[in-house]
Amino acid sequence: MMQLFRRHPQLQAAALMFPGAFWLIAFFLIPLAIMGVISFMSRDALGDPAPPYTLNNYLDIFRDVRFNPSISLDGGFTVRLIEGLYVDLFWRSLWLSLISTVITLLIAFPVALFMARLPRRYRNLALFAVMIPFWTNFLVRTYALQFMLRGNGPINTLLRALGLAPIELLFTPTAVMLGLVYGNLPFMILPLYTSLEKFDWTMIEAAQDLGANAWQAFRRVMLPLVSPGVVAGSILTFVPAVGSYVTVDLMGGGRTNMIGYSIAQQFSTIANWPFGSAMALLMMIVVTVAAVLYFRSSRGEQRTIV
Amino acid sequence: MATESTVVYLGEHTETWPPRELQRPSLGTFALVAVTLFTFAFLYVPIVVLVFFSFNSARSGAVWEQFSLRWYERVLSNPRILEAAMNSLIVALLATLGSVVIGTLMALAMERYRFRSQPLWDGLLYLPVIVPEIVMGISLLLFFAAVRLERGIVTLVISHIAFCMPFVYLTMRARLADFDRSLEEAAQDLGANEWVTFRRITLPLLMPGIISSALLAFTLSLDDFVISFFVTGVGSQTLPVYIWGQIRRGVTPEVNAISTLMLALSIILVLISQLLQRRQRV
Amino acid sequence: MNRRRFLQFSAGLGGMSALIAACGSTSQSPNVSSTQPAASAPSDQKLAKTLNWYNWGNYVADSILQKFKEEFGVTVNVDTYSSNEEMEAKFKAGGNPGYDLITPSDYMVSKMAAAGLLEKLDFNNIPNYALIDPSLKNTYFDPTNEYSVAYNWGTTGFAYNKNKVPEPITSWKQVIEWPAELRGKLGMLDDVRELLAVGLRVLGYSGNSSSPAEINAARDLLIELKRRANYTLTDSPTAGANLVAGDVVGTMIYTPEAVTAREQNPDIVYVIPGDVSTIWQDNLCIPKGAPSKYTAEVFINFLCRPDIAAENANEIGLATPCAEAIKQGLIDEALIKDKTVYPDVAAMGNALEFLRKGDPAVDELFQRAFDEIRSA
Numbered sequence: 001m002m003q004l005f006r007r008h009p010q011l012q013a014a015a016l017m018f019p020g021a022f023w024l025i026a027f028f029l030i031p032l033a034i035m036g037v038i039s040f041m042s043r044d045a046l047g048d049p050a051p052p053y054t055l056n057n058y059l060d061i062f063r064d065v066r067f068n069p070s071i072s073l074d075g076g077f078t079v080r081l082i083e084g085l086y087v088d089l090f091w092r093s094l095w096l097s098l099i100s101t102v103i104t105l106l107i108a109f110p111v112a113l114f115m116a117r118l119p120r121r122y123r124n125l126a127l128f129a130v131m132i133p134f135w136t137n138f139l140v141r142t143y144a145l146q147f148m149l150r151g152n153g154p155i156n157t158l159l160r161a162l163g164l165a166p167i168e169l170l171f172t173p174t175a176v177m178l179g180l181v182y183g184n185l186p187f188m189i190l191p192l193y194t195s196l197e198k199f200d201w202t203m204i205e206a207a208q209d210l211g212a213n214a215w216q217a218f219r220r221v222m223l224p225l226v227s228p229g230v231v232a233g234s235i236l237t238f239v240p241a242v243g244s245y246v247t248v249d250l251m252g253g254g255r256t257n258m259i260g261y262s263i264a265q266q267f268s269t270i271a272n273w274p275f276g277s278a279m280a281l282l283m284m285i286v287v288t289v290a291a292v293l294y295f296r297s298s299r300g301e302q303r304t305i306v
Numbered sequence: 307m308a309t310e311s312t313v314v315y316l317g318e319h320t321e322t323w324p325p326r327e328l329q330r331p332s333l334g335t336f337a338l339v340a341v342t343l344f345t346f347a348f349l350y351v352p353i354v355v356l357v358f359f360s361f362n363s364a365r366s367g368a369v370w371e372q373f374s375l376r377w378y379e380r381v382l383s384n385p386r387i388l389e390a391a392m393n394s395l396i397v398a399l400l401a402t403l404g405s406v407v408i409g410t411l412m413a414l415a416m417e418r419y420r421f422r423s424q425p426l427w428d429g430l431l432y433l434p435v436i437v438p439e440i441v442m443g444i445s446l447l448l449f450f451a452a453v454r455l456e457r458g459i460v461t462l463v464i465s466h467i468a469f470c471m472p473f474v475y476l477t478m479r480a481r482l483a484d485f486d487r488s489l490e491e492a493a494q495d496l497g498a499n500e501w502v503t504f505r506r507i508t509l510p511l512l513m514p515g516i517i518s519s520a521l522l523a524f525t526l527s528l529d530d531f532v533i534s535f536f537v538t539g540v541g542s543q544t545l546p547v548y549i550w551g552q553i554r555r556g557v558t559p560e561v562n563a564i565s566t567l568m569l570a571l572s573i574i575l576v577l578i579s580q581l582l583q584r585r586q587r588v
Numbered sequence: 589m590n591r592r593r594f595l596q597f598s599a600g601l602g603g604m605s606a607l608i609a610a611c612g613s614t615s616q617s618p619n620v621s622s623t624q625p626a627a628s629a630p631s632d633q634k635l636a637k638t639l640n641w642y643n644w645g646n647y648v649a650d651s652i653l654q655k656f657k658e659e660f661g662v663t664v665n666v667d668t669y670s671s672n673e674e675m676e677a678k679f680k681a682g683g684n685p686g687y688d689l690i691t692p693s694d695y696m697v698s699k700m701a702a703a704g705l706l707e708k709l710d711f712n713n714i715p716n717y718a719l720i721d722p723s724l725k726n727t728y729f730d731p732t733n734e735y736s737v738a739y740n741w742g743t744t745g746f747a748y749n750k751n752k753v754p755e756p757i758t759s760w761k762q763v764i765e766w767p768a769e770l771r772g773k774l775g776m777l778d779d780v781r782e783l784l785a786v787g788l789r790v791l792g793y794s795g796n797s798s799s800p801a802e803i804n805a806a807r808d809l810l811i812e813l814k815r816r817a818n819y820t821l822t823d824s825p826t827a828g829a830n831l832v833a834g835d836v837v838g839t840m841i842y843t844p845e846a847v848t849a850r851e852q853n854p855d856i857v858y859v860i861p862g863d864v865s866t867i868w869q870d871n872l873c874i875p876k877g878a879p880s881k882y883t884a885e886v887f888i889n890f891l892c893r894p895d896i897a898a899e900n901a902n903e904i905g906l907a908t909p910c911a912e913a914i915k916q917g918l919i920d921e922a923l924i925k926d927k928t929v930y931p932d933v934a935a936m937g938n939a940l941e942f943l944r945k946g947d948p949a950v951d952e953l954f955q956r957a958f959d960e961i962r963s964a
Contacts, residue, residue: 013419020412031449047948144352151834243438254821540686
């Protein structure tokens with residue numbers, strides 16, 4: 001038996017791969033496949049998924065689409081070309097997630113940069129400080145933020161104590177954005193820090209010696225080398241944002257709708273599994289395509305995001 | 307969600323460069339310091355405020371009444387919270403164990419062998435990182451329904467392994483890429499068989515990676531709400547699922563107390579990881 | 589009850605519910621015999637060690653569970669859900685996950701019974717059923733009293749802070765005409781049917797309308813209101829918390845959360861708007877495949893005992909269905925006299941209406957309208 005294994009590396013590889021491959025197939029791909037099948041089903045008289053198979057669930061998503069370019073700044077800063085209930089929802093979710101990712105990146109980059117340049121002792125301390133929120137439960141952190149922003153929360157209590165008028169913070173699109181940024185910041189800082197920490201600063205000096213100004217040195221030397229961190233951080237921020245449910249519910253108060261919330265409702269309040277499955281799969285495809293395109297466009301030669 | 311890159315911080319730090327900016331501060335440095343301080347304040351103020359008010363005797367609102375431990379007493383005497391905490395720990399431990407073993411084996415296979423389906427697996431292993439949690443949660447619910455598997459601790463552990471495993475894999479893969487195989491070869495030249503080599507050389511060398519991926523998997527599992535929400539069954543509610551039920555009922559001081567306790571747990575975990583890392587270095 | 593009969597029931601009555609019709613007869617002595625099912629052989633008359641109850645959040649007093657353990661040695665584990673459909677999904681998907689007892693609302697009882705998800709109760713084990721208010725029996729959703737025992741009933745009304753709104757609110761019409769200066773301070777329920785029912789009723793239609801034109805008109809009304817008042821859409825417990833916290837000054841809400849909110853802030857008033865509000869009834873049912881059916885029935889019987897029912901009602905702020913508890917004067921004076929907690933159903937007549945959900949096609953119509961409101 002051992003001999004057989006020893007002689008055939010393919011068998012060894014297969015044995016090592018087996019548990020993981022099994023898990024991935026059985027508990028990731030097959031569930032998605034089941035979801036795929038259900039997304040093509042109709043509903044019976046009791047509302048349960050049942051044959052005949054149909055494209056209607058997908059068609060329903062696009063049923064009311066019409067061409068109507070517009071830009072609106074309220075309720076989620078939307079720019080769009082076509083209009084339609086669920087198409088808008090998809091678009092708005094992607095858009096809000098993109099904006100939140102950009103904001104998170106803009107905040108996280110200087111922080112990671114600063115951390116990476118600290119002397120080692122302080123650097124570890126700063127790292128420790130980022131890791132605590134990172135390891136703290138996401139729900140707990142979102143709840144903490146909700147508490148801060150409430151009408152009778154600390155911010156408004158302080159404002160009142162100072163004789164100022166309280167401001168409406170919670171349950172606004174801004175609150176949702178704040179929640180997304182707050183929730184995802186550590187996921188952006190850490191990968192950025194990891195790449196920046198490895199960065200060889202003498203290269204900047206070299207670039208400047210060769211006559212590059214600060215911006216050129218940053219753009220041409222630093223950015224390409226730290227881009228794996230940027231990509232990893234952006235994807236880890238963008239993906240959860242698109243499907244976010246907790247943040248939308250706790251911070252949005254029903255005033256901001258995102259696709260993840262709508263999908264959850266298809267399952268939890270009207271038990272329309274076929275339509276919910278169709279929306280969920282479409283969201284997965286859109287997010288995956290967006291992530292892969294982003295990988296491709298910014299990664300160049302590198303093969304991993306680490 | 308977390309990142310495989312988080313692991314790298316646990317590893318060796320490359321030698322520091324003199325932080326020149328700090329020696330002769332410029333406007334840019336000042337801005338950098340300001341943004342950093344602001345960001346840390348943004349990250350910490352809500353958490354600190356939450357901890358602060360968990361010791362407040364008042365039932366609601368942000369007005370300080372007086373110091374009180376009553377919410378902690380309530381939490382620690384509530385059997386449902388304790389049960390949920392227990393469930394969370396059991397699931398996290400089992401999921402960590404499972405995902406670390408499975409993920410490490412897979413990383414070994416992918417790094418050390420060449421086979422035709424490799425690119426396919428490479429792509430597939432990224433997929434769970436990219437797929438939104440809600441899609442994964444719902445599809446697992448549909449799957450367990452289809453195979454008539456009773457929802458409970460078992461389904462929770464299965465699901466948690468499924469989403470932790472890719473992170474363990476990516477971490478270990480990165481570790482293995484830097485792995486110096488000459489030590490293994492030396493051991494084998496000295497007559498050690500594969501098993502002895504693995505146990506005495508490979509495993510100890512992989513230990514830092516295993517520990518950091520285990521801590522990552524443990525955190526991911528404890529943190530998860532969305533997937534657990536869909537696959538939890540009778541009497542197996544995890545702490546986040548319980549907390550969710552409480553949060554939706556508005557500001558309950560018990561949640562402040564539970565949150566503070568969970569925060570303490572995460573600080574302890576971070577400290578452990580730092581200590582382990584330091585020990586590994588010696 | 590089979591599906592067709594249920595549909596006839598829903599369609600024909602036009603808002604007038606069987607419960608209200610039956611209300612003239614509250615004084616009748618409880619008619620136990622009619623509710624006795626055909627004698628069935630007791631399967632397992634031994635008490636189990638534990639009982640798993642899938643219940644709404646905050647919907648039973650802990651002291652009650654403690655007493656049951658002391659008296660019967662049975663530990664009751666409670667898991668919670670926040671919508672009927674969320675609960676239903678657990679049973680539809682892969683059968684009973686191991687619960688002995690559930691608390692579905694009115695329409696969900698008939699829906700689950702029709703889908704074969706409920707056990708028939710053995711009323712020999714529930715003698716205290718005779719103490720339940722007869723007006724809560726023979727309901728439209730369980731006309732022959734086979735599957736359910738009433739647990740609590742209440743209304744979907746409106747709660748507001750009397751110091752923060754210009755004038756008392758007594759109608760949904762006033763809510764729809766929410767003053768622009770209180771923009772952002774109105775809360776509505778994040779529930780498809782409850783929300784759209786407000787629009788339908790203000791327009792003079794039934795909350796159970798299935799006409800696309802009527803539903804869309806209600807939708808437009810609510811979208812217009814959203815643009816003007818910018819209301820929040822949350823579930824009832826969150827609505828209560830928001831009202832207490834001052835994030836809203838008036839909100840649509842269910843009775844139990846309104847009672848809780850009122851306790852936390854005496855300025856909060858709960859009203860049942862007269863231009864038709866929803867009445868609902870939550871019921872104790874045993875799901876198919878319950879591991880300990882007998883124990884569940886003993887527990888149901890325990891919950892119907894006057895002292896227990898009263899303790900539960902006083903603690904949680906429920907409207908107890910146990911007529912005997914009320915008769916014996918065990919319910920807190922303040923609660924029992926409160927016409928918002930114990931509304932005079934007979935007197936309110938058509939002003940109360942059950943929402944009958946469960947027709948998939950109609951549900952989809954409503955859900956789409958709701959998504960449009962949410963996204964507006």
